Amino acid sequence: MDLKLNVQSSPHVRDRISTSAIMLDVIIALIPATVWGILRFGVHAAIVVAVAVISAVLSETLFNIIVKKPNTIGDLSCVVTGLILGLNMPPEVPFFVPAVGSFFAIVIVKMLFGGLGQNFMNPALAGRCFCIISFAGFMNNFTSRMSVDAYTSATPLIILKSGNEVNLFDMLFGYIPGTIGEISAICLLLGAIYLAVKKIIDLRIPILYIVSFVIFIMIFGQGKSTNINYILGEVLGGGLIFGAFFMATDYATSPITPLGKVLYGILLGVLTGIFRLFGKSGESVSYVILISNLLVPLIESFTIPTAFGKEGK
Amino acid sequence: MYTFKHGVHPDECKELAKDKPIRVVSAGKTLVFPMQQHIGAKAKPCVKVGDNVLMGQIIGEADGIISANVLSSVSGKVTAIEERLVVGGQKVESIVIENDEKYDAIKGFGVERDFNSLSNEEIIRIVKDAGIVGLGGASFPTHVKLSPKDPNKIDYILVNGAECEPYLTSDYRLMIEETETLVKGLQCMLKLFPRAKGVICVEDNKRDAYDKITKACSSISNIETALMKTKYPQGGERQLIFAITGRKINVSVLPADAGCLVDNVDTVVSIGNAVCKSTPLLRRIITLSGDAYNETANLNVRFGISYKEIVDFAGGFKVNPEKMVSGGPMMGLPIFSLDMPVSKNSSALLAFTKDPLSNQNETNCINCGRCVSACPINLVPTRMLKAAKTGNFEEYIKLNGTECITCGSCSFVCPAKKPLTPYFSYMKFAVRGYLNSKKEAK
Secondary structure: OOOOOOOOOOOOOOOOOOHHHHHHHHHHHHHHHHHHHHHHHOHHHHHHHHHHHHHHHHHHHHHHHHOOOOOOHHHOHHHHHHHHHHHOOOOOOOOHHHHHHHHHHHHHHHHHHOOOOOOOOOHHHHHHHHHHHHOHHHHOOOOOOOOOOOOOOOOHHHHHHOOOOOOHHHHHHOOOOOOOOOOOHHHHHHHHHHHHHOOOOOOHHHHHHHHHHHHHHHHHOOOOOOOHHHHHHHHHOOOHHHHHHHHOOOOOOOOOOHHHHHHHHHHHHHHHHHHHHHOOOOOHHHHHHHHHHHHHHHHHHOOOOOOOOOOOO | OEOOOOOEOOOOOHHHOOOOOEEEOOOOOEEEEEOOOOOOOOOEEOOOOOOEEOEOOEEEEOOOOOOOOEEOOOOEEEEEEEEEEOOOOOEEEEEEEEEOOOOOEOOOOOOOOOHHHOOHHHHHHHHHHOOOEOOOOOOOEHHHHOOOOOHHHOOEEEEEEOOOOOOOOHHHHHHHHOHHHHHHHHHHHHHHOOOOEEEEEEEHHHHHHHHHHHHHOOOOOOEEEEEEOOOEOOOOHHHHHHHHHOOOOOOOOOHHHHOEEEEEHHHHHHHHHHHHHOOOOOEEEEEEEOOOEOOOEEEEEEOOOEHHHHHHHHOOEOOOOOEEEEOOOOOOEEOOOOOOEOOOOOOEEEEEOOOOOOOOOOOOOOOOOHHHHHOOOOOOHHHHHHHHHOOOHHHHHHOOHHHOOOOOHHHHHOOOOOOHHHHHHHHHHHHHHHHHHHHHHO
16 A cells, blocks of 8 residues: 655644635625615716725735735635725715725735735725825715715715704615725625624624713713704714724734724714714824724733733642 | 533434444454553563463553553463554554454453452552553543542542543443442442432433433442533533532642542443453453444454554445544544554544545634633633744733643634634643743753
């Protein structure tokens, strides 16, 4: 018997889960929000999303060619980054903006720091903020030629800030102005449920984020603390749902330790509360997540769990 | 139901061999007995080339406090004392015996004994003479385990029937087929520890074994059974102790210091055989499973028989395997040749037509934290890997990497297919070396 046997260290079996399967699940989870955004805002929005994704894939390919590394687009993470960035674009933005944004997100934020999992900031969010700073006029224009009602240009947060009531039904089902992917809370939550059921995301971060944010605005909300319309409007508006479930849960830029996840969620909620109540910018969620990303190494450093049997020692 | 925190659920694959009754493998012409089949010092050969030996005769003597005897499993003639290949890849001094097929046994072999008539010292001496070591995989000499500093401090004897490794069914078959001896063996152990309670611990995927044992020991006041959740590594010593007693021990604490003794089912059966039937440890139960075999099997194999012989006995391969493992798929050792003897630490022989690891696509770590949720020791494996790869021993120690039990759970769940456990197995030794050199430098 002439046997040729493979020899590798244990364990000799592996779970079916893989990096690309996880990324594919995130893409699947974003389909409802993407479809709804395109239905609401039309062909232009569809092209914006496509440009963001294609630019992300091309940027990563190009980078790998230049630095002579194997192409890593097969892990699908660049598709996720491009998709999230595309969904964070206003519907009528010129096509070069998502193209530049994706390039920045992939090359500067992700690949230059070592690629997948090595980035210290969420690439899609960093790309979005880069666009907001660079192309403020385009990025803050939420009018859409598809919807012609009276509130087209005023986002719910602006309405709330001016002391008026918002239509919660419209916010839930996505009849409000906003970026392509953030407008329908229902579509986003459907995706979030999918990710939670498939155990892709840890619900501690998004739930603590939202809960601590609600508690914060109830305490410091200046007389509006019991106004249900105000509180739900704040939760459903301004991309908080999108940010909490799809961006704050980004693996690479959130703490890996269980206690760290808890602290991180609370930090996000409190910072968002501060920015929303006392700040001027409407872009609180993006900046809050980016700032918190930077604190992740610090949070992890003091939340390393106690090893089994080492308690109290 | 008893359990521990974290852990993983690999596919059990136990149905492949679960209903195959234990069959006795007939020994061939030549048997090989390595002098190192246990943790501790190598045994010293006490026979010479040309000597005739009897079945059950000690041919290698325990050398030192932590060491175990090696016995001949057949009668015959010593033809050589030379280095032979063993599982793990090393060459170890071994005694080669030509089987005369008479199976002449030593005096008193097989005589029934009542353990109540024996003193504690006699029981421990019998266990030592019988060459019994832990048969769960670690092969720690059992007589050493049975002689802790203060026997009165032991309040639990846990019989490990978790068999949490996928594919393995040998302990299950033993629990079903040798229930009586198992309970007898545990009673012998309990005699040594007057204040202890015996608990036979079984995972809930072996409910029939649990029910059978529960029935068999229902009238014995100091023996209980415990049903545990099917989860890997439920049978890990520290996980088992926690699941049953709630006590948590770290790597620097002996189970005995926490009042516990843990022994595998086959070990306890062997104690029962040695003490009550005057039959020393000459065999072990091995599961042959995996998709490369014509027939899976649970075999009663005399030590010294080669792997090739037991594969042939079971019916050979359907297809030539690409991967073979001695032991379970989570912690077993890969083997590269069948020309090795069955020894005390071989618990299974798995054969796979496809190596599940051959088409793994390694990516960067995505920091998903699955390894953290899987680790039964509460470690952060991905950070440990970073420290291990960069040779940062201080960081590795700070992350409690030395507590790792190399159970393989983190590698199993990793979507990036990182070789986590292999690095940690290596670091176990590397850290020791690092600490020694640091001490010397002082």
